[in-house]
Amino acid sequence: MPYAESTVPAAGSGPAGTRPAGTPTAEAVPQRVATPRRLLMCPPRHFDVNYSINPWMEPEKPTDQGSAQLQWERLYDLYRELGHTVELIRPEPGLPDMVFAANGATVVDGKVLGARFRHAQRTAEGPGYLDWFREQGYTDLLWPEHINEGEGDYLLVGRRLLAGTGFRTDQRSHAEAQEFFGVPVTGLTLVDPRFYHLDTALAVLSDDEVMYYPEAFSPGSRAVLRELYPDAVLATAEDAEVFGLNAFSDGRHVLLSSAATHLIGELKGRGFEPIGIDLPELMKAGGGAKCCTLELRDS
Numbered sequence: 001m002p003y004a005e006s007t008v009p010a011a012g013s014g015p016a017g018t019r020p021a022g023t024p025t026a027e028a029v030p031q032r033v034a035t036p037r038r039l040l041m042c043p044p045r046h047f048d049v050n051y052s053i054n055p056w057m058e059p060e061k062p063t064d065q066g067s068a069q070l071q072w073e074r075l076y077d078l079y080r081e082l083g084h085t086v087e088l089i090r091p092e093p094g095l096p097d098m099v100f101a102a103n104g105a106t107v108v109d110g111k112v113l114g115a116r117f118r119h120a121q122r123t124a125e126g127p128g129y130l131d132w133f134r135e136q137g138y139t140d141l142l143w144p145e146h147i148n149e150g151e152g153d154y155l156l157v158g159r160r161l162l163a164g165t166g167f168r169t170d171q172r173s174h175a176e177a178q179e180f181f182g183v184p185v186t187g188l189t190l191v192d193p194r195f196y197h198l199d200t201a202l203a204v205l206s207d208d209e210v211m212y213y214p215e216a217f218s219p220g221s222r223a224v225l226r227e228l229y230p231d232a233v234l235a236t237a238e239d240a241e242v243f244g245l246n247a248f249s250d251g252r253h254v255l256l257s258s259a260a261t262h263l264i265g266e267l268k269g270r271g272f273e274p275i276g277i278d279l280p281e282l283m284k285a286g287g288g289a290k291c292c293t294l295e296l297r298d299s
């Protein structure tokens with residue numbers, strides 16, 4: 001569907017949304033409005049699984065770079081068809097996980113917090129991504145003191161930054177991020193190694209809505225999530241296992257694994273427009289659609 005058609009203003013917000021008197025209301029299902037985003041992606045030119053730093057990665061299994069490229073291009077095309085702007089960073093040889101742009105940095109209000117990776121195999125990606133931001137003219141950049149894996153573990157919901165820890169991002173990074181961005185940072189502890197980054201266990205749907213898999217979090221973090229988002233969409237184990245939470249939402253369209261059938265039904269019921277997107281080749285590295293996407297929140 002062309003982007004313009006999906007940006008109908010919410011009912012009551014202007015002439016186009018005004019309902020004629022007597023028309024039945026659909027109060028329970030909100031009208032969802034997409035907002036165009038600027039995204040950064042990295043083509044999987046050097047994609048491979050030749051080391052293992054999460055339970056999904058099995059280096060002895062063959063990968064196919066050509067398939068990875070085609071699957072990734074479908075995601076890239078879809079973003080553009082939906083009206084988003086996609087910037088590209090040049091993939092570097094020897095960095096097979098660089099395709100997972102979400103991990104490259106965290107950008108809020110045009111400020112860029114660099115990524116400092118936990119594993120040596122990915123260390124060089126941090127400065128590589130930060131150089132891209134410098135070249136693009138970003139001036140408010142921070143090379144971090146503590147380990148953090150960018151938007152893999154930092155997810156902005158409205159003006160609150162949810163921050164994962166437990167496997168990758170160091171908890172001390174949360175205070176560093178709060179100080180740098182000046183937005184409240186809420187730490188959440190991940191406990192299941194299959195869901196090692198926050199963006200594998202929780203997805204942001206709108207400025208105040210999320211969906212998540214409760215079992216991926218410690219009991220305390222689960223309680224925090226219930227408190228903050230009592231109406232959240234809860235994922236089943238099956239949804240989480242097919243990486244259904246590694247999803248991207250523009251406020252209306254939600255791009256996620258087509259196998260996450262329970263989530264897809266829940267999203268439709270809430271007025272979202274789920275779009276199935278599958279990246280089986282990249283999944284061999286433990287990554288999905290959201291992992292391939294870094295949001296450039298320039299203002």
Ligand code: ARG
Pocket residue numbers: 053054057097100102103122151152197199200285286287288290291292
């Ligand atoms: N193989 C990569 C790793 O383990 C996958 C990263 C996925 N990225 C993400 N944002 N969850 O680091």
